[in-house]
Amino acid sequence: MSDLLARRTRLLGPNVPTFYERPLQIVRGEGVWLFDDTGRRYLDCYNNVAHVGHCHPRVVAAIAAQASVLNTHTRYLHEGILTYGERLTAKFSHDLNQMLMTCTGSEANDVALRMAQAMTGKTGLIATDNTYHGNTTAVAHLSTRRPPIGGYPPHIRRVPAPDSLAPLGGSLAAQPQAFAEGVARAIAELEASGHGFAGIMLCPIFANEGTPGIGPGFLDPTVEVVRRAGGLILCDEVQPGFGRVGTHWWGHDFLGFAPDVVTLGKPMGNGHPVAAVIARPEVMAAFRNAFGYFNTFAGNPVSCAAASAVLDVIEDEGLVENAREVGAYALGLLRELRHPLIADTRGFGLFFGIEFARDGQPATEFCGRVVEAAKDAGLLLGRVGRGQHILKMRPPMPFSRANAAQLVETLDAILRKMPA
Numbered sequence: 001m002s003d004l005l006a007r008r009t010r011l012l013g014p015n016v017p018t019f020y021e022r023p024l025q026i027v028r029g030e031g032v033w034l035f036d037d038t039g040r041r042y043l044d045c046y047n048n049v050a051h052v053g054h055c056h057p058r059v060v061a062a063i064a065a066q067a068s069v070l071n072t073h074t075r076y077l078h079e080g081i082l083t084y085g086e087r088l089t090a091k092f093s094h095d096l097n098q099m100l101m102t103c104t105g106s107e108a109n110d111v112a113l114r115m116a117q118a119m120t121g122k123t124g125l126i127a128t129d130n131t132y133h134g135n136t137t138a139v140a141h142l143s144t145r146r147p148p149i150g151g152y153p154p155h156i157r158r159v160p161a162p163d164s165l166a167p168l169g170g171s172l173a174a175q176p177q178a179f180a181e182g183v184a185r186a187i188a189e190l191e192a193s194g195h196g197f198a199g200i201m202l203c204p205i206f207a208n209e210g211t212p213g214i215g216p217g218f219l220d221p222t223v224e225v226v227r228r229a230g231g232l233i234l235c236d237e238v239q240p241g242f243g244r245v246g247t248h249w250w251g252h253d254f255l256g257f258a259p260d261v262v263t264l265g266k267p268m269g270n271g272h273p274v275a276a277v278i279a280r281p282e283v284m285a286a287f288r289n290a291f292g293y294f295n296t297f298a299g300n301p302v303s304c305a306a307a308s309a310v311l312d313v314i315e316d317e318g319l320v321e322n323a324r325e326v327g328a329y330a331l332g333l334l335r336e337l338r339h340p341l342i343a344d345t346r347g348f349g350l351f352f353g354i355e356f357a358r359d360g361q362p363a364t365e366f367c368g369r370v371v372e373a374a375k376d377a378g379l380l381l382g383r384v385g386r387g388q389h390i391l392k393m394r395p396p397m398p399f400s401r402a403n404a405a406q407l408v409e410t411l412d413a414i415l416r417k418m419p420a
């Protein structure tokens, strides 16, 4: 392991993140399980990419079958992308019925930003002050993990994210209005600055912000403000999409609003790099006419076979229903966990957060120790939030009640041993 780490640093350079103080070498995956080089197995409670389970045999077989027949770009006619796109867009309402394929969520978001600019003829964009939407230059300007060299460009505005430790002021219940007011101020600034307002990019459940315990209707005041200003709502569904929220296929349907553009990624190919933008026809037309678009790899027959197999498995194995049922069961158990530093426990389907705070401030170091101890106990968890103080759990969708019980029992044992 230490040899691999040294080779990695020598080859890839500094600051290439690993999980854990002593990184794991994972060599195999199956369902909700990952196996390390010693054969030890870990319950994966973090990986939303392996949406239908690691190495699902139907996805593997679909990739292999198509790869052995044809893989090429989208400048030839091919049935695969059409069949897939028709199935996928049928899962959307609000006239979101056209698709553009990319290979990553970052590219999808990059296209979405340009769609807003093509529709409005303006350049101003808004995101929250604690988020990540990807790694192209344009999209990185919205992300807050590392400010760009030279600072944020003047056509970008960042608004305070909803936060259960309440920096927006007042209780979470008062935050829909406070959030919308932040957006209205940013729009006014963009209009006054001459950039104008093109659109706002949001994850509907604010996954990277820390999945605050918002519910249906939270974004209604914001949607109204954006619509009144003539901007577009760009909905980043890279994390909540494909049924993870349990009640719906998409986070925006759970919250109950109609976006202009939706971006998809991570879970879409179960690990195969495939992503997409879904838009209303007039938005797609404005983008295609303004920019044109070709992507050498995106939408190729193998990617479409992988993505189609993911839809098959979600439907045939009832995974959206599973997310709803097991998610509710797991959330009930997680809410019974007791520790003086637990400030809040929340979840949407198979997406959970436990927030640790000390005197109302993020308990960053404590949360880090929980993640490390969980790994030692055979559980893979992540963390998120402005203080990296929120345990983040997003297991593969076939997560069972037994898996949920194991997660909560293990966490309980860990928390009992960790003094505040």
Ligand code: PMP
Residues within 6 Å of the ligand: 103, 104, 105, 106, 107, 109, 132, 133, 134, 135, 203, 207, 208, 236, 238, 239, 265, 266, 275
């Ligand atoms: N949007 C969100 C909300 C994400 O979490 C991520 C990845 N963490 C991305 C976009 C970028 O996706 P990708 O890594 O596929 O470019």
